[in-house]
Amino acid sequence: MSAALFARLGEIAGPGSVEKDPRGLPRVAPDSEESLALVCREAHAQRWRIRIEGRGSWLPADAPADFALSTRSLDRIVAVSAANLVATIQAGASLERVRRTLHDAGLWLAIDPPGNPERTLGSVVATSTAGPLRQGFGPVRDHVLGLHVVTGDGRVLQAGGRVVKNVAGYDLTKLQVGGFGAFGIVTTLHLRLRALLPADATLLLAGARDRLTLIARELVATGIPYAALELFSPALAAGAEWTLAVRLMGAPEAIEPEAARLIGSTSNSWHRLTLDRATSFWSQASRGILAGAVTIRLGSVLDGLDELLDLLHQQIGEGLVSAGAGSGSVRWSGTAGADRIRELRRLTAAREIPLTLERAPWDLRRRLGHFGAYREGVGLLVGRLREAFDPTERLQVAIEGSDGD
Amino acid sequence: MNVEEVAHALSGIVGPRWVRTRRAELATFRADGLPTHESTPGLVVLPANRAEVIAVMRQLEHDGISFVARGAGTGLSGGALADPTTVLLSLTRLNRILGIDAVNRRARVEPGVVNARLSEAAAPLGLFYAPDPSSQTACTLGGNVAENAGGPHCLKYGVTTNHVVALEVVLTDGSVVRLGSAQGECWGPDLVGLFVGSEGMFGVVTEITVRLEPIPVSVRTIAADFMALRAAGETVTAIIASGVVPAALEMMDQSCLKAVEASIYATGAPTDIAALLLVELDGPTESVEAESALVEALLRRHGARDIRVAVQALDRARLWQGRKKAFGALGRLAPDLVVQDAVVPRSELPDILDRIAAIRDRLGLQISNVFHAGDGNLHPCISFDRRDPELSERVELASREIMTACLDAGGSLTGEHGVGADKMAYMPAAFTSATLHAMLDVKRVFDPGGRANPGKVFPTHVCREWRRGHAA
Numbered sequence: 071m072s073a074a075l076f077a078r079l080g081e082i083a084g085p086g087s088v089e090k091d092p093r094g095l096p097r098v099a100p101d102s103e104e105s106l107a108l109v110c111r112e113a114h115a116q117r118w119r120i121r122i123e124g125r126g127s128w129l130p131a132d133a134p135a136d137f138a139l140s141t142r143s144l145d146r147i148v149a150v151s152a153a154n155l156v157a158t159i160q161a162g163a164s165l166e167r168v169r170r171t172l173h174d175a176g177l178w179l180a181i182d183p184p185g186n187p188e189r190t191l192g193s194v195v196a197t198s199t200a201g202p203l204r205q206g207f208g209p210v211r212d213h214v215l216g217l218h219v220v221t222g223d224g225r226v227l228q229a230g231g232r233v234v235k236n237v238a239g240y241d242l243t244k245l246q247v248g249g250f251g252a253f254g255i256v257t258t259l260h261l262r263l264r265a266l267l268p269a270d271a272t273l274l275l276a277g278a279r280d281r282l283t284l285i286a287r288e289l290v291a292t293g294i295p296y297a298a299l300e301l302f303s304p305a306l307a308a309g310a311e312w313t314l315a316v317r318l319m320g321a322p323e324a325i326e327p328e329a330a331r332l333i334g335s336t337s338n339s340w341h342r343l344t345l346d347r348a349t350s351f352w353s354q355a356s357r358g359i360l361a362g363a364v365t366i367r368l369g370s371v372l373d374g375l376d377e378l379l380d381l382l383h384q385q386i387g388e389g390l391v392s393a394g395a396g397s398g399s400v401r402w403s404g405t406a407g408a409d410r411i412r413e414l415r416r417l418t419a420a421r422e423i424p425l426t427l428e429r430a431p432w433d434l435r436r437r438l439g440h441f442g443a444y445r446e447g448v449g450l451l452v453g454r455l456r457e458a459f460d461p462t463e464r465l466q467v468a469i470e471g472s473d474g475d
Numbered sequence: 476m477n478v479e480e481v482a483h484a485l486s487g488i489v490g491p492r493w494v495r496t497r498r499a500e501l502a503t504f505r506a507d508g509l510p511t512h513e514s515t516p517g518l519v520v521l522p523a524n525r526a527e528v529i530a531v532m533r534q535l536e537h538d539g540i541s542f543v544a545r546g547a548g549t550g551l552s553g554g555a556l557a558d559p560t561t562v563l564l565s566l567t568r569l570n571r572i573l574g575i576d577a578v579n580r581r582a583r584v585e586p587g588v589v590n591a592r593l594s595e596a597a598a599p600l601g602l603f604y605a606p607d608p609s610s611q612t613a614c615t616l617g618g619n620v621a622e623n624a625g626g627p628h629c630l631k632y633g634v635t636t637n638h639v640v641a642l643e644v645v646l647t648d649g650s651v652v653r654l655g656s657a658q659g660e661c662w663g664p665d666l667v668g669l670f671v672g673s674e675g676m677f678g679v680v681t682e683i684t685v686r687l688e689p690i691p692v693s694v695r696t697i698a699a700d701f702m703a704l705r706a707a708g709e710t711v712t713a714i715i716a717s718g719v720v721p722a723a724l725e726m727m728d729q730s731c732l733k734a735v736e737a738s739i740y741a742t743g744a745p746t747d748i749a750a751l752l753l754v755e756l757d758g759p760t761e762s763v764e765a766e767s768a769l770v771e772a773l774l775r776r777h778g779a780r781d782i783r784v785a786v787q788a789l790d791r792a793r794l795w796q797g798r799k800k801a802f803g804a805l806g807r808l809a810p811d812l813v814v815q816d817a818v819v820p821r822s823e824l825p826d827i828l829d830r831i832a833a834i835r836d837r838l839g840l841q842i843s844n845v846f847h848a849g850d851g852n853l854h855p856c857i858s859f860d861r862r863d864p865e866l867s868e869r870v871e872l873a874s875r876e877i878m879t880a881c882l883d884a885g886g887s888l889t890g891e892h893g894v895g896a897d898k899m900a901y902m903p904a905a906f907t908s909a910t911l912h913a914m915l916d917v918k919r920v921f922d923p924g925g926r927a928n929p930g931k932v933f934p935t936h937v938c939r940e941w942r943r944g945h946a947a
Contacts (some may be wrong), residue, residue, distance in 0.1 A: 295758060448666065458913065
């Protein structure tokens with residue numbers, strides 16, 4: 071079937087849009103939303119299974135399928151409005167290119183997701199992978215004003231809009247952000263931007279983990295709007311101890327007093343990084359997550375953070391941890407088998423903490439699911455939603471595990 | 476619906492006192508905050524707790540009766556209206572604050588808790604609930620969730636969806652689902668985000684967990700007078716583009732200022748100006764001072780005639796009074812007031828204000844503007860007397876023209892009031908058929924029988940096409 075399928079994909083999307091991936095699977099990268107929708111429509115009609123890909127730099131491109139559908143050719147930066155602080159960008163554009171383009175216009179997108187800077191924007195949105203800046207600027211969903219999505223059967227839907235406030239109709243955007251592609255393939259994004267901030271200070275404090283979480287809680291209590299307040303495990307911070315990293319962004323008059331207060335602290339030895347070193351520090355922490363084959367995400371209320379980190383340590387080892395010391399969002403990366411993660415998920419669920427499998431080889435994703443077990447009644451809703459957006463289950467996305475819990 | 480039979484069954488659940496069937500009693504629920512739509516429910520039931528809500532929902536499921544959930548009825552889209560074949564489910568008795576967790580900055584509340592009451596309860600702990608719709612002293616948090624309500628301070632802090640982390644929902648068959656988590660991390664797909672703003676069409680919320688914010692150390696309010704609306708609009712764009720994110724950035728036009736100054740809410744603000752801009756900055760003192768200097772410079776550069784700065788709470792309240800009481804003051808101009816709620820990209824504000832003025836002049840209407848300028852969220856307020864059918868027609872035409880102009884400018888037909896019954900007709904202009912049908916698919920996931928708040932958001936012909944598509 072592969073040759074016929076290869077030829078058919080070429081007919082629909084143009085011969086230059088189809089290639090074979092390293093495992094010999096046809097991979098089509100349509101260069102327009104319409105063409106991508108046609109591919110999905112044909113897959114729906116022919117019962118072909120689709121593996122969704124960006125640039126393959128976050129989730130392994132290993133889901134079993136009849137062909138791979140990549141957004142990498144949908145990479146146009148369609149519009150950037152400095153006056154409105156809004157951009158329209160196709161999902162296949164790389165984060166790094168978006169960053170450079172916006173920077174040239176005096177703007178930025180306040181997200182710092184883990185992984186490679188060449189990751190596509192669509193990948194960040196579909197997996198809702200926020201980084202340390204979630205402390206000051208919110209999770210990924212807060213930056214997405216609207217989007218276009220192609221359903222598993224090839225319908226093109228618009229969700230949200232291009233304005234910062236909008237309650238017209240149901241908020242389909244929220245379903246797509248963090249939906250891992252189970253409800254469609256995001257093709258275009260309308261994003262909320264910010265003007266570049268004139269000053270950016272990073273300060274680090276090394277020490278025992280529980281002492282750092284205590285200090286972080288004291289910082290949170292000050293009410294100062296930190297851009298990031300992140301706790302890194304020794305392996306991720308490349309140090310001998312845990313590291314608490316504080317990032318302040320804004321006008322120099324606004325951030326320098328707090329930076330000076332921290333440096334002047336007699337009880338803690340904060341040290342401030344130069345801008346170059348700070349850029350390198352945050353970038354290495356982002357990329358460092360990729361060193362583990364498995365990445366999971368959890369969220370605890372602040373006074374449960376220590377207990378959650380202890381639990382992680384006991385169940386799957388210290389690993390590479392990046393924890394929002396002010397937000398309670400925790401990312402763990404390392405090596406862990408299905409049994410361990412399943413048990414961890416059971417234990418965290420009992421503490422009312424959801425566990426999302428962000429990144430793992432297909433076998434683990436298939437067995438455990440990105441989300442795994444839902445609370446009572448929710449699985450039924452999610453199943454019906456999938457049916458509404460992908461009626462014949464063409465999109466090979468393991469949001470639920472096959473192992474059960 | 477046999478009202479007597481249904482009333483009898485529901486009385487068995489909530490007690491006869493909490494089922495209303497008399498015409499005079501039902502009249503209270505005939506309208507919400509929008510004067511152009513009225514509908515009398517078949518009966519009203521007021522459950523006291525989650526168990527009663529579940530039992531009521533099961534009874535209605537059993538009888539195949541539609542329902543409309545309602546909070547304080549302060550909505551401005553006709554979204555909480557029920558017709559005589561429908562039961563109105565008032566949630567105002569579920570009004571307990573279940574807990575405030577100061578360490579984790581969370582509150583658990585029932586849906587009937589009044590918005591402002593939560594901030595009052597959190598204040599001694601140094602916290603507040605940020606979304607602050609104009610009706611915050613009356614509107615309920617359940618209603619805020621249904622409409623994804625906003626308010627002046629949402630410019631910096633975000634709207635309701637940015638503050639709700641978890642929900643307990645009773646679905647139309649009486650089953651209960653818990654969505655989200657106390658920290659805010661999604662438990663599966665973001666069903667909390669999907670539910671917020673669903674206008675009561677997915678189910679009934681019985682518990683809400685929200686994020687609270689620390690009360691800022693320093694707050695500064697700046698009022699600036701402009702002699703031209705366009706200059707004020709351009710200043711808004713300049714402030715936003717500067718990188719400063721004010722806590723609030725509001726605008727009132729001359730018509731609105733005059734109405735306020737002629738009312739008991741008068742504060743002595745000038746009425747010879749074309750527009751007043753209110754800018755509020757909050758945060759650490761150093762930050763507020765730095766931002767204030769920048770904003771004041773921008774206001775002057777764009778031609779502000781006079782700038783007044785208030786730091787103390789009483790002085791700030793005085794500057795805010797006109798804005799907060801504007802709708803009340805406008806209510807004096809004529810028997811009826813329609814408040815529109817369109818959104819435009821912020822850079823379009825100067826042009827759209829010109830277009831609204833042109834529509835006002837051409838149709839001979841009294842239109843006042845008081846709105847969330849920083850968000851581009853317009854509230855053109857049309858004063859009229861609905862007993863005059865010809866005037867009402869012109870009001871309808873003006874509303875349509877304003878909405879169309881905002882959509883043409885790349886905006887949205889509603890920023891915080893919801894579509895409800897009022898703006899259904901514009902939905903096909905805002906979304907493709909495929910998108911509208913997908914929304915109806917989502918409604919069916921939560922409400923397979925289509926009994927939750929029927930006849931809202933989607934025009935009849937769209938629902939008909941959708942049903943045909945599914946029958947094919």
